[in-house]
Amino acid sequence: MNFFGWLINVSIKERNAELVFKTDEGRIAACDAYNPYFYAICKEPEEACHVISNHPLVECAILERKFSSIESEREEQVVKVVVGRVGDFQSAAKDVSTIPGVKEICELSIPHSFKYVMDRKLCFFKKCEIELKGGELARVRELDSEELPELSLSTAIANSGSIELRNHGFGKGEADVVFSYGMDGRFGRRVESGNSIHIDVEEDMMHDIYSEGEVGEISHEELLAVGKERLVRIMELSRLSKVKPESICRITPGRINTFLHMNEARKRNIIIPDLKKFIERPKTFNELRRIDKGGTIFYPEVGIFKNVAKCDFSSMYPNIIVKYNISSECMNRCFRDCKLKENCKNYFSVPGTFWRICMERKGVIPEGIREVLDRRLELKKMMKNEKNLERRHVLDLQQRALKNILVTCFGYLGFSNFVFSNVECKECVMLLGREIILEAKSIAEERNLKVLYGIVDSLFLGNGSAREYGEFAEEASEKTGIGLELDCVFRRIAFPSSKEGAGIASKYYGITYEGELEARGIAIRHSDACSLIKNFQLEAIPIILGENEFEENLKKARAILEKHKNRMRKKEASLEEFAITKPLHKSVEEYKVNAPHVVAYRKSAGAETPNNKKNIVRFVYSKEGPIPAEEATIENLDEGKYGELLERSLEELVRGIN
Secondary structure, eight states, X not given: OEEEEEEEEEEEETTEEEEEEEOSSOEEEEEEEOOOEEEEEESSHXXXXXXXXXXXXEEEEEEEEEBSSTTOXXXXXXXXXXXXXXXXXXXXXXXXXXXXXXXXXXXXXXOHHHHHHHHHTOOBTOOEEEEEETTEEEEEEEOSOOXXXXXXXXXXXXXXXXXXXXXXXXXXXXXXXXXESSOIIIIIHHHHTSSOEEEEHHHHHHTOTTOOOOOOSOOHHHXXXXXXXXXXXXXXXXXXXXXXHHHHTTSXXXXXXXXXXXXXXXXXXXXXXXXXXXXXXXXXXXXXXXXXXXOOEEOOOSEEEXXXXXXXETTHHHHHHHHTTOOGGGBSSOOTTOTTGGGOOOEEEOTTSSOEEEOSSOOHHHHHHHHHHHHHHHHHHHHHHOOOHHHHHHHHHHHHHHHXXXXXXXXXXXXXXXXXXXXHHXXXXXXXXXXXXXXXXXXXXXXXXXXXXXXXXXXXXXXXXXXXXXXHHHHHHHHHSSOEEEEEEEEEEEEOBOTTSOBOTTOEEEEETTSOEEEESSGGGOTXXXXXXXXXXXXXXHHHTSSSOHHHHHHHHHXXXXXXXXXXXXXXXXXXXXXXXXXXXXXXXGOOSOOHHXXXXXXXXXXXXXXXXXXXXXXXXXXXXXXXXXXXXGGGBOHHHHHHHHHHHHHHHHTTOO
């Protein structure tokens, strides 16, 4: 049986992989053999192999040649231990680890579904030609296609203690994808027993660093609309990382990085460890002072400025990792397949350090990241050429999903639980980033452009025209080797001061020549600011950045503030405008300070719940203090507190500006 389709799900059952393919006609199930396995690194591999093969839970033990770690210079003999059933996997591993001469057990923590997909070289949501023989998978051939499957969708919402399931656009039967919101604990295990992909939208939004935030009460139609967009993101990440789609929404972008690098290590015949092995080399105080630095910041001059360009280095840190081949096995050594061996001269010396990076052999980390960079660049090019707005939106969702990985890959490089992490690699990336931003600043000043503000990978420039800003970006890209893009030109931009009168990093607001508002660090960008405050700032900012004298604009902004206060006094504002939303990151009992949202939660019925892991608290300031929003009335609001919040929100916009 031959057909075209997309792999949408894989489940491992004892010694078989159960696959689900989506075709234009529906779903087709397939089966494939899978024997769970792990690796044992031993002092005497041949002797250990013989002992292990006699274990009653072991199907067979095979000698293979592998690199035992990412730093290994050469392949060595290791024992591949194949277990009869998934259910016996952990027990067999525990027993094997006690055998004399077994130094280490590896690849125990890798999900079996990921290991199967990785070994079989399959991809989720990549159109393929599939051949089945008697229901068993015989052959899969990937096609060069961006086409995505049309999946049947349903939504699940808790209603009066029960779960209400609704299909959308198809009749009875099991949907390909089921969306829920905040129901993982009650609903997830139930769906796993079927072939449906269960996506909890709340979980996915929590693991997306560019998410718009929390959703309150949600209808089936609203959940479907949000779920469709989340599904596009999940399909892209699942296809690239080889992780099951319903797992993607439940893991962090950093964890997805791990899976990408595991796959790259597997391509290179490297055994994947379960625990990080590399220990940072001790450094003197002077070395730490020189090496362990954060990103460069040029603090802004306080005030309002005209015609200011914002230039961003495109994925600066990921591009540095790829360009300079930064990976733990590439630092300060020559490698197993380096053609020049000990006399290697093909290396890069990191400025200001004793580090040398071998450029002869590409590292696991940069090659894992390269695939994401190339894919995102491809998607952005496709966006530019796409005329269909709906298709262009889908491409934008896909490239933004990949941005999550790229933004986190640098921090994960030094994360202690990342099995390929190396703090010195992270320090190396940071040092090179500082060099690049300093070089870009010098290029700007040579062109008589004024650097008003700079932070890590962005520069805000004045004293130029749009053409001059564009020419600067081209020159900086060429000389630094990292693409610098002219993001936008602000008609006017404001940099308010701190209470001490100094410029503040990551706090500004401006309006571009296209009329778009961009801001950082002020209330309209805070998820816990109430609508009253956000609406005031959105109304006041265009006035403050107007063409008139600042004092006149400030007077108009204050008039807007008084208007909002009067609406509050006259009870013309809706109660919803005063609601403040904040999450509880731990159980209430662990909070030692009576923060307003904790006080409000303790007054609610939810305070009886002992485990408050993901509770979102909506509260208002009442005359009796913070209370749950659902218990508040418009008459009982603490008008003085909200008046104070309005005053603060104006102050944060204009502080220090004159």
